[in-house]
Structures are given as structure tokens and as C-alpha cells.
Amino acid sequence: MSTRHFYHEFQNKEAVLLAVHAQVIELAVRSTGEALRRTADRPVRERIGAAVDSYLRTIMADLRRARISFVEVVGASPAVEEQRNAFRELLIGNVRDLGDTAVERGEIKHKDFRFLALAFFGAVNAVVHDWMLTEPRPPEQTVQNSLRDLAVELITA
Numbered sequence: 001m002s003t004r005h006f007y008h009e010f011q012n013k014e015a016v017l018l019a020v021h022a023q024v025i026e027l028a029v030r031s032t033g034e035a036l037r038r039t040a041d042r043p044v045r046e047r048i049g050a051a052v053d054s055y056l057r058t059i060m061a062d063l064r065r066a067r068i069s070f071v072e073v074v075g076a077s078p079a080v081e082e083q084r085n086a087f088r089e090l091l092i093g094n095v096r097d098l099g100d101t102a103v104e105r106g107e108i109k110h111k112d113f114r115f116l117a118l119a120f121f122g123a124v125n126a127v128v129h130d131w132m133l134t135e136p137r138p139p140e141q142t143v144q145n146s147l148r149d150l151a152v153e154l155i156t157a
Contacts, residue, residue: 014076014077014079014080017068017072017073017076017077017080018079018080018083020068021068021069021072021073021080021083021084022083024059024065024068024069025083025087027058027065028055028058028059028087029087029090031054031055031057031058032051032054032055032058032091032094033094034054035047035050035051035053035054035055036050036051036094036098038050039051043107044098044099044101044102044105044107044108044155044156045152045156047098047102048098048148048151048152048155048156049148049152051094051098052144052147052148052151052152053144053148055091056124056143056147056148057144059128060128060131060143060144061140063132066128066131066132067132069128070125070128070129070132071129071132091117091121092113092114092117092118092121095113095114095116095117095120095155096114096117098113098155099111099113099116099155100113102155102156107156108155108156111155113155116154116155119154120147120150120151120154123147123150124147127143127146128143131143
């Protein structure tokens with residue numbers, strides 16, 4: 001792509017980052033939402049596992065997505081940080097809804113699901129960032145399984 005064409009499509013590099021991150025967010029939201037809909041009648045442990053697996057597969061399947069999500073967007077600009085925080089709030093809302101539904105069903109006791117979601121997504125950020133930088137890189141599935149187990153324990157313990 002020529003510089004001229006680039007700036008015809010995007011005002012600046014920040015605009016590119018916002019657009020690419022928005023695509024990653026859309027994929028993650030769609031896959032996670034589908035997992036939650038598919039498991040709506042299942043026990044909370046299965047729902048959490050399906051949602052986490054779906055999210056992590058979407059992000060980790062392509063190292064470029066992981067790099068955008070866990071490296072490039074962090075502190076890039078106020079606009080990018082606003083987009084990142086909005087996505088985080090959406091994910092936190094999903095955790096709260098999932099937790100509240102499980103409480104209503106009598107599967108778990110009420111907890112501060114916002115706090116637990118923040119703790120989990122902080123762990124995801126650190127673990128996936130570390131996974132990307134480690135050589136040799138551990139198997140994707142190993143990382144995903146560990147993070148899934150963490151999410152299940154945080155919400156259900």
C-alpha cells in the first residue's frame with residue numbers, strides 16, 4: 001500500500017490501530033456471545049469454560065490479534081485506551097450477567113463479579129503477553145486450559 005493510499009484510507013497510524021483493534025473486538029465479542037448462547041441452559045462451569053475458550057481461541061489463534069490486543073493498544077493514545085476500556089467493560093458486563101444468572105439458578109453465591117472479572121482479565125493480559133514473548137512458546141491449549149480453570153475457580157469457588 002502506498003503512503004498516499006494509506007492516508008486516503010486512514011487519517012493516521014492511530015486510526016489504523018483503532019480500526020484493526022475494532023475488528024479483533026468484533027471477532028471476540030461474536031465468538032464469546034455465540035458460546036454463551038450455545039450454552040445458555042448448561043451449568044455455570046460449562047458456560048464459563050465455553051466463553052473463555054472461545055475468547056482465547058479467537059485472540060490467540062493469530063499472533064497478530066494477540067499482539068494488537070495485549071501489546072499495541074496498551075497506552076497507545078487516549079482514543080485507543082477509551083476503545084480498550086469500553087471493550088473491557090463489555091466483557092465485565094458479560095461476566096456479571098453470567099454470574100447473576102448462576103446466582104438466580106442457585107448454582108453459586110453472589111459475589112463481586114466486577115472485581116472477579118477485573119482480576120481475571122488482568123491475568124489474561126499478563127499471561128497472554130508473557131506467552132507471546134516466551135521462546136519456545138508453550139502450547140496455546142496449555143495456556144487456554146489454565147486460564148479457563150482460573151476463570152471457573154474465580155466465579156464458582
